[in-house]
Amino acid sequence: NAGVTQTPKFQVLKTGQSMTLQCAQDMNHNSMYWYRQDPGMGLRLIYYSASEGTTDKGEVPNGYNVSRLNKREFSLRLESAAPSQTSVYFCASSEGLVTPSEQYFGPGTRLTVT
């Protein structure tokens, strides 16, 4: 089991460029999440998907879009990157949304926007 995988691991973008961060899990989990982690800010939820076919906004959704492609995959898109989106992005998954189940995190994508 690979768990949660993310691509790419590192990315540098220029302001205004777009890109998609990919995430996949092989644990048959229903729920998936995207977080960003900034120094001094902790982890903040961008979007989440309770189950295949649904997505909802988290705490900091502006500037991002997501797609739950199927049960395994949940992608995060930056349409027009801004320096404020420089961060480490983590994808996570869990069995369900309501039950207090563990969240498993991917290794992260380090994004720099210049």
Next chain:
Amino acid sequence: RKEVEQDPGPFNVPEGATVAFNCTYSNSASQSFFWYRQDCRKEPKLLMSVYSSGNEDGRFTAQLNRASQYISLLIRDSKLSDSATYLCVVKSSGAGSYQLTFGKGTKLSVIP
């Protein structure tokens, strides 16, 4: 008031020491509580859930005080491998909504 607050740290302790981390949360409707561990430049991983009656896992003991909205983590006999950032995590849910709130973390360095 921030939703989840932790000791700012960093904590620098010698091997074998006992260290305690505290965490307070502001949402009285919070339902589930966790401690996650995050190594430098790595992803967070679940250390332990926190149950109402308190729970222990080897050298780690977690306590919950709902009345004071306070969570703690005690590490006994610290090892070098315990050096990491410890994240307090609080989960609230209801009416179709979801909220998992992470504290900013407390950094622990165990020194030989």
